[in-house]
Amino acid sequence: MDPAGPRRPPTLADVARLAGVSAMTVSRLINEQGKVSRPTADRVRLAMQQLRYRPNPLARGLAGGRTQTLGVVTFDTAQYGPASTLLGIERAARERGYGVAIAAIARPDHDALRDAVLSLHDHQVDGLVVIAPFVATAGALRDLEGTTPVVVAEAGHPGEAPIVGIDQGHGARLATRHLLGLGHRTVHHVAGPDDWIESRLRVAGWRDELASAALAAPPPIETDWSAAAGYAAGVRLVEQGDVTAVFAANDQIALGLLHAFHARGLRVPDEVSIVGFDDTPESAYYTPALTTVRQDFGRLGEVAVALLDQRVADPSLVVENKQLITPTLVVRSSTAAPRHRGRG
Amino acid sequence: MDPAGPRRPPTLADVARLAGVSAMTVSRLINEQGKVSRPTADRVRLAMQQLRYRPNPLARGLAGGRTQTLGVVTFDTAQYGPASTLLGIERAARERGYGVAIAAIARPDHDALRDAVLSLHDHQVDGLVVIAPFVATAGALRDLEGTTPVVVAEAGHPGEAPIVGIDQGHGARLATRHLLGLGHRTVHHVAGPDDWIESRLRVAGWRDELASAALAAPPPIETDWSAAAGYAAGVRLVEQGDVTAVFAANDQIALGLLHAFHARGLRVPDEVSIVGFDDTPESAYYTPALTTVRQDFGRLGEVAVALLDQRVADPSLVVENKQLITPTLVVRSSTAAPRHRGRG
DNA sequence: CGTCGCGAGGTTAGCGCAAACATCATATGA
DNA sequence: TCATATGATGTTTGCGCTAACCTCGCGACG
Known part of the structure; x- marks a missing residue:
């Protein structure tokens, strides 16, 4: 034959x-x-x-301008949040018949983001999801206006592109409110890096909630999201001595805190309560099981791709420039009413 | 102008x-x-x-056959290992001037892998890295022979494509030997899913090491890699009662074990020693800090891309069909000499 | 009964680039 | 001195597909 x-x-x-x-x-x-x-x-x-x-998608792209490919810009980290979001996007994209090209950026700066975006643009992706929640990246998406539809996932600069995110401020308020509701006099915060937008939003939410209760916010401790930095922060908080409730900016930091408190003989939740953020699959198995704020990253990816798909199909479409998914509080065993007074 | x-x-x-x-x-x-x-x-x-x-990479691809893009097939999970490997590959690829297209597979079966591979092949990727260490995927790469160079990362079926991996058997022996060296009479194993090649390799390494010490291997407990499953396994081991040393197939399982033992009042490492696998960034902050086997996933990605790059440049190149990176043991606080006899 | 409109198809011309071959100097050696 | 290699360029062709335009036949309508 x-x-x-x-x-x-x-x-x-x-x-x-x-x-x-x-x-x-x-x-x-x-x-x-x-x-x-x-x-x-x-x-x-x-x-x-x-x-x-x-x-042949290449030939289709050359001749018709459509490549059936979406680009994703992400940060070069295996952290739970970005990694889950990326996979959520990939899944949603595949279900809609798109391939996915990725570009990871190593440093959280403007030029790195630009390079990543341009390289995906060269490949003529039909649309772009940017997961790069850095303060320093403002404006890096401007050039694409009118060229390739862009959706920013997780957090971004208002006005550059539509944002699909999880309501960080709300999550932070939930965490803080939970601790206050338990009877704590105030809530300390161990924050993420100040150059991450999400960090700032969580700090703001925590501050707002304290303010609503007419409480002044103690100075937050800044970290790099890692358990190691959380541990260091925990050591500082122990030395400070008057801490009964801590809101950690993510679960890894909370783990570091747990470890530090355990090492110093401070019992959780008896003497100190801790709330994390993310609800990583492991957090339920920390000792004690972590009370935390659950973010649905899979859903985030889906919503981002759905929105992008719409904009690809009809570029003139006007969309809301911010869509927020509401996070929820998962109460486990790392929080309790204060039984022992702080030493201060 | x-x-x-x-x-x-x-x-x-x-x-x-x-x-x-x-x-x-x-x-x-x-x-x-x-x-x-x-x-x-x-x-x-x-x-x-x-x-x-x-x-224009599309035009280059159409006219010349080279797209300057590598494809990566990965499993749809945000787990530390696959996610880190993916990012390692992306980084190495970018440094060599390649873009990266990904396809995640949702189920560990032959057809899913085939679809992923074909879709990337359609996009005329210059080479393919497959991170899909499933038993059931044997043969799915056959069609590509002579078409697109493929490298399998982490674990694969011998003979299908060159494999770049971390020596799982060696890591498992390291872990087992460490526990035996501490004076434990035997070492129990909480394994990953039996349909993962890596799981089987770790089981084999653990068995080998026990055999070298003239010990019979107790029946391993199979899990799905999760902390939840590790917890369940821990509960079973506690009920069994004569366990002093456990080698967990990854750090999440180890965490579940830690949690179960803690919940049942069994002190680690005083009464039971635990060794994990992976060295996730968090494992140093578990309570107690986890002794584990470190896998360098970044390096894995680099080596895989380097090999692929060679094969792309010269398809006739004959390469070793297996390159193994040696893992190392990181001793922390979850292992100690047995002080208390098991109850059996 | 002409023609208008429309559905079902075909034809032509490129998209941006690289392979393959052709061309034309200039060096190189017998 | 002339064939001949070698380096530096140009020309043609086509990768596989789609946009834009064109054709043809047939029923509806005045």
Whole structure:
């Protein structure tokens, strides 16, 4: 049957020949543009199956401008949040027939983000999701205006592109309110890096909630999100001596805190209560199980892709520039009413 | 200067015109094929800068077959190992001038892997890294033979494609030997899923080491890698009653174990010693700090990409079909000599 | 009964680039 | 001195596909 030879993949023209139609008819069928009669469509579909035809996305991109690919810019970290979001995006994209190209940025600065965005733009991605919640990246997305639809996931600069995020301020308020509701006099905060937008939003939410209770916010301790930094912060808090409730900016920091308090003989939650943020799968198995704020990253990815897909289909579409998913508080065993007074 | 209008991106032809040369000369310069004189090269480079020319990867791919893109197939999980490996690959790829397209597979089966591989193949990636260490995926890579170079990362079926991995068996032996060396009579194992190749390799290494010490292996407990499953396994081990040393197949499982033992009042390491696997950044802050086997995933990504790059440059290259990176043991506070006899 | 409108298709021309081959100097050696 | 290699360029062609335009036949409508 098959003449021997370096069997190159079948092209649209091969399908057309086999089905006895022109290439355009096949193309129309693939792109669902209608204008193809039932019998013809059936013949073409049969030919496609026989040849195991697969459209060449590169050629489609070159000729038509659509590549069926979405780009994702993410931060070069295996942390739970960004990693989960990336996978959520990938899943949602695949379900909609898109491929996914990624570019990770190593440093949280403007130029790195620009490079990543341009490189994906070169590959003519149909749309772009940016997970790069850094303060310093403001303006890096400007050039793309009117070129490629962009959605910012998790946190971003208002006005640059529509943002799909989890309501960080709300989460922080939930955590703080929970601790205050338990009877703590105040709540300390161990924050993430100040150059992350999310960090700032969590700090702001915590401050707001304290303010609502007419309480002054103690100075937050800044960290780099790591358990190691959380541990160091924990040591400082122990030395400070009057701490009964701590809101940690993520679960890793909370773990470091737990470790530090345990090492110094401070019992959690008897003497100090701790709330984390993220609800990583492990946090339920910390000792004690961590009370934390749950963020649904999978949903975030889905919503971001859904929005992007709309904008790809209709670039003129005007969308709300901010869509927030509401996080929830998961109460476990690291928080309790204060039983022992702080030493101060 | 600029005539108004819908300014489309400059093409190679634009550069050629501005530099007063033919398109081919520009193309040769870009592709570093030599054969371009210094003065000409300088003129062309200047023109490229002036126009801010960026080659169109789609067109390059269509015309030349090279897309400067690597594909990565990974498993749909935010777990530390796969996520770190993915990022390591991305970093190494970017340093070598490649873009990265990803495809995540949701189920560990043959068809899912096939789909992922084909979709990346459609996009004409120059090479493919597969991180999909499942038993069930054997043979899914066969079709690509002679088409696209493939490297399997972490674990794979021998003979399908070159494998770059971390020596799982060695890591498992390290862990087991450490516990035995401490004086434990035997070592229990809480394994990962049996349909993961890595799981099986760790089980095998643990068995081997026990065998070398003339010990029979107690039946391993199978889990799904999660802390929750580790917790359940821990509960079973506590009920069993004669356990003094446990080797957990990863750090999450170890965390679950820690939690279960703590909940049942069993002190670690006084009554039971635990060794994990991976050395996630958090494991040093578990309570107690976890003794574990460190895997350098970043390095894994680098080595995989380096190998792939070689194979892309010279497809006829014959490479060793297995390159192993040696893991190391990180001793922390979750292991100690047995002080209390088991109850059995 | 002409023609208008529309559905179903075909034709032509590129998208931006690189492979393959052609061209034309200039060096190199017999 | 002339064939011949070698380096530096240009020309042509086509990768696989789609946009834009064109054709043809047929039913509806005045």
